[in-house]
Amino acid sequence: xxxxxxxxxxxxxxxxxxxxxxxxxxxxxxxxxxxxxxxxxxxxxxxxxxxxxxxxxxxxxxxxxxxxx
Amino acid sequence: xxxxxxxxxxxxxxxxxxxxxxxxxxxxxxxxxxxxxxxxxxxxxxxxxxxxxxxxxxxxxxxxxxxxxxxxxxxxxxxxxxxxxxxxxxxxxxxxxxxxxxxxxxxxxxxxxxxxxxxxxxxxxxxxxxxxxxxxxxxxxxxxxxxxxxxxxxxxxxxxxxxxxxxxxxxxxxxxxxxxxxxxxxxxxxxxxxxxxxxxxxxxxxxxxxxxxxxxxxxxxxxxxxxxxxxxxxxxxxxxxxxxxxxxxxxxxxxxxxxxxxxxxxxxxxxxxxxxxxxxxxxxxxxxxxxxxxxxxxxxxxxxxxxxxxxxxxxxxxxxxxxxxxxxxxxxxxxxxxxxxxxxxxxxxxxxxxxxxxxxxxxxxxxxxxxxxxxxxxxxxxxxxxxxxxxxxxxxxxxxxxxxxxxxxxxxxxxx
Numbered sequence: 001x002x003x004x005x006x007x008x009x010x011x012x013x014x015x016x017x018x019x020x021x022x023x024x025x026x027x028x029x030x031x032x033x034x035x036x037x038x039x040x041x042x043x044x045x046x047x048x049x050x051x052x053x054x055x056x057x058x059x060x061x062x063x064x065x066x067x068x069x
Numbered sequence: 070x071x072x073x074x075x076x077x078x079x080x081x082x083x084x085x086x087x088x089x090x091x092x093x094x095x096x097x098x099x100x101x102x103x104x105x106x107x108x109x110x111x112x113x114x115x116x117x118x119x120x121x122x123x124x125x126x127x128x129x130x131x132x133x134x135x136x137x138x139x140x141x142x143x144x145x146x147x148x149x150x151x152x153x154x155x156x157x158x159x160x161x162x163x164x165x166x167x168x169x170x171x172x173x174x175x176x177x178x179x180x181x182x183x184x185x186x187x188x189x190x191x192x193x194x195x196x197x198x199x200x201x202x203x204x205x206x207x208x209x210x211x212x213x214x215x216x217x218x219x220x221x222x223x224x225x226x227x228x229x230x231x232x233x234x235x236x237x238x239x240x241x242x243x244x245x246x247x248x249x250x251x252x253x254x255x256x257x258x259x260x261x262x263x264x265x266x267x268x269x270x271x272x273x274x275x276x277x278x279x280x281x282x283x284x285x286x287x288x289x290x291x292x293x294x295x296x297x298x299x300x301x302x303x304x305x306x307x308x309x310x311x312x313x314x315x316x317x318x319x320x321x322x323x324x325x326x327x328x329x330x331x332x333x334x335x336x337x338x339x340x341x342x343x344x345x346x347x348x349x350x351x352x353x354x355x356x357x358x359x360x361x362x363x364x365x366x367x368x369x370x371x372x373x374x375x376x377x378x379x380x381x382x383x384x385x386x387x388x389x390x391x392x393x394x395x396x397x398x399x400x401x402x403x404x405x406x407x408x409x410x411x412x413x414x415x416x417x418x419x420x421x422x423x424x425x426x427x428x429x430x431x432x433x434x435x436x437x438x439x440x441x442x443x444x445x446x447x448x449x450x451x452x453x454x455x456x457x458x459x460x461x462x463x464x465x466x467x468x469x470x471x472x473x474x475x476x477x478x479x480x481x482x483x484x485x
Binding site: 035037043065 | 120
């Protein structure tokens with residue numbers, strides 16, 4: 001499937017995968033510190049296991065470590 | 070890192086294992102202002118927070134980040150920000166929560182610096198505070214208004230040494246939709262599990278017990294992850310919740326307040342505090358044992374008008390000490406000697422104990438609070454904070470207890 005991560009179209013194996021699995025597959029740094037937005041909706045961390053990401057979805061990873069907003 | 074690790078194991082292993090570049094087992098001191106990237110795009114990704122990394126040490130630094138990660142684990146939180154001092158930590162947390170016209174509720178027996186911040190600094194910025202006696206739970210509930218953005222207390226008041234009923238205060242806060250901010254400096258996360266008792270934000274002056282040697286200053290703000298920031302009364306944090314979800318408070322504090330006000334922690338100080346954390350548990354046990362030993366000695370002394378120590382069986386809030394701190398009373402006690410002159414006389418006769426304005430040091434320290442930390446307050450304000458002209462605050466160190474007692478014994482022997 002093809003999803004857009006932080007503005008870049010990316011091919012990811014699988015049909016629908018959880019956000020938790022996506023963090024692992026993409027080898028996202030410091031996963032305990034990342035906020036995740038799917039199709040414009042910010043997720044609670046408790047929703048990472050139950051929220052599925054599928055073909056065409058827009059995903060944003062955002063860290064609170066950076067500079068500006 | 071395993072969340073099931075004990076406190077002492079987390080204090081040694083969480084947040085940092087080895088340096089990826091060199092394998093160094095102690096955290097390297099990344100003494101650098103900036104961090105370069107191979108491309109403009111790569112730097113922009115980190116700067117905007119799309120990728121993890123560091124760009125400038127006012128914003129974040131790997132040595133400081135290791136301390137933040139370790140302290141987050143110790144408080145079972147979701148994120149932390151280390152700052153230049155404990156006061157910088159409290160200021161940053163309150164600045165993130167409050168703006169002009171807002172209101173805070175605080176306990177009356179706070180550390181002098183925090184009292185000054187609330188009464189003199191924030192008031193001039195249009196943020197007011199109502200002070201309530203720590204034991205008056207109904208008073209806290211009554212003081213909350215629609216403008217109240219947080220309730221702030223010290224777990225053990227300094228120097229009043231009154232003990233907060235954190236479970237009751239957390240219930241008051243959460244019934245009203247405001248976060249409970251606790252200053253865990255005198256107890257540390259070793260004696261008091263703030264998250265378990267309902268605290269939402271923990272601040273700690275790390276230069277005290279965490280440093281342990283009086284060799285640095287530093288502070289930290291931790292979000293325990295319990296508060297629903299999407300319903301926050303604080304506009305800034307609510308705004309950040311739309312982008313950062315659970316991390317809204319930490320993100321707002323770091324990205325809006327600390328980055329733009331600049332009270333960042335220096336990498337060397339983070340290194341010293343990482344070293345201090347490793348032995349915090351061991352030292353707190355010894356501090357508490359020594360403080361109890363000294364308090365029991367003072368209790369028997371005919372020269373002492375009053376000894377106040379949360380770990381003494383006679384303390385007014387022994388039940389809370391048992392429930393919240395497993396019976397440990399911390400390292401700070403106060404004695405009253407009947408007059409300022411007698412207090413000064415005893416202090417000036419000390420040979421080993423240092424006269425200094427700090428606490429949590431390996432060395433035993435004594436201070437006359439009324440003429441130093443509380444010198445600018447009125448008599449009424451001092452009394453409400455438990456500060457009297459004849460009162461000495463003692464931070465009991467980890468020397469041999471017989472030597473600490475011997476020094477006070479010889480100092481008191483000169484008093485009638």
